[in-house]
Amino acid sequence: MSSKTIQLAVLDMAGTTVADGGLVLRAFEAAATAVGIPADGPERAKAIDYVIDTMGQSKIEVFRALTGDETAAQLGNKAFEAAYDALIDEPGAIAPIPGAVEAFAELRAAGVKVALTTGFSRGTQDKLLGALGWADLVDLTLAPSDAGRGRPFPDMVLTAALRLGADAVNRVAVLGDTTSDIATGLAAGAGIVAGTLTGAHNAEQLREAGATHVLASVAEFPALVLAHS
Secondary structure, three states, X not given: OOOOOOOEEEXXXXXXXXXXXXXXXXXXXXXXXXXXXXXXXXXXXXXXXXXXXXXXXXXXXXXXXXXXXXXXXXXXXXHHHHHHHHHHXXXXXXXXXXXXXXXHHXXXXXXXEEEEEOOOOHHHHHHHHXXXXXXXXXXXXXXXXXXXXXXXXXXXXXXXXHHXXXXXXXHEEEEEOOHHHHHHHHHHOOOEEEEEOOOXXXXXXXXXXXXXXXXXXXXXXHHHXXXXX
């Protein structure tokens, strides 16, 4: 086996492996109202732009940046989680990105461990996993609280590498739909740091962030990973 053969694939959830039809922004609207951001006008528009720019990052950190106040940030984060959790229950609200489940299976069949990461809380991630029936489809799931810090820091990728026994960081492949996912993979030293076009950010944004590859969807990821040596 080559010393560069990928041993671990770390994939984002919402926008990368999970289609949620814009639930993040819908939940943010409710949370923004809860922390007193006016429903209309430049302050709300600026906040929404910030949320889009920082998609993939830990939501509590997003609210800390927006409010500048820990109490307000905690309130906003709780309101976001409550709203998102409620929206998950709507019929058809979430679904696997086509090819995601098959990608997990193909990678694991080839001996590549699979980890799913998120910027959501552990509770919200668990609710997503339960709704999708994914709990047993991957080797590890991580939320920011499981690793120390969320994206754009490398903690979740490095935690996955340690827990799943990757021999080196360059034997890890990362896939995500946001520039924060790309920043995380690069900071961790992953051998592949790929962007996918099924979520928040476009090809130009992903390439400018430093993506080593840009894929149409997660369905293309196994071929990239398994060809890497």
